[in-house]
Amino acid sequence: MPPFGSNDDGKADFKAYYDMHSTPIYAFLRSMELCEEDAEDLLQDTFTKLWINRHRIQSKEHIKNWLYYVAGNAAINLLKSKEARYRNIEALQWMNEPAYFEIQRISSEWLSWIYLELERLPPGEGDVIRSLFIDGLTMHDIAERRNTSIKTVSNQRNDGLNKLRARLTKEQFAKLFMILMKLPM
């Protein structure tokens, strides 16, 4: 089955691929030592190229590899063009190694998975868990900021964890919980 449906020239499929892969690819580009603006620019170029080449890609399985390949090469080319300003020349050399490429890709996918699971939480509980995890605030900070009691914040944190548990498989929740349990109490 072709990866881009013929009904609307593949626009719906393209949107789905963007939703699925944009965050891990962005994380991957940031891990290649690119700043926010450069990472966003290259992400834009990568997905624009995907659209241009959509009829050449044989299957859905190839899309992910194709995106990482194009984004990675674009990142290396950009860093090389900035070589005079880019001081970490040594880093540029090992960026060409396949093992480095693979590790950045794996770690970006793992980190994106953690982030996206937290993002999918509903606003109330999600805000508490995201503030604890992403912003590094304490329960006390959050209670003060929301003008509420620590007990309420603690309840929301526990509700959030329960919602995560209900949504994820046992294995997935175990993964996330191992990190979340280290959050400040």
Added chain:
Amino acid sequence: MEEENNRIFSLVLKNAWTGAPTEEEIVELQAWQSRSSFHQTLPDRFADLDWINGKVSEIHKFRKEVVRQRIIESIEGLEATTANVSETGHAPYTTSSQPGKRNYINVETSTEYIRVHKHWRVTFMVIFIYSKVLLVVALYYYMLWRKCH
């Protein structure tokens, strides 16, 4: 591949955060780590909550919808250009947003020196040395010729 990555992710977290992987799991993780120096260091990174928080915060800054909109505009621009080319037979000189204004390619340089491919440097050096050798040989034979006459 996906399954293996998921399995290793579980092992890395188990090793880092609960400290209770089985002997078999430790062997599996060590075998994976032995693939390269990069594989070696990854589990240590995921044992560092500050590192994870920092990286997740970076991802949090991603303006997904802004970039989506930029991609849509870029694709629409490309499709408009393609349609224009197929109608007129040549690429347009003007942009649709700025009619009448020439659309130049934005070129940014990182240095003020002219840059050529590295192979040209060797070629120039060879030509320079070869010309000096020919000059010396020419002078030698000229002096020889003058001596003879």
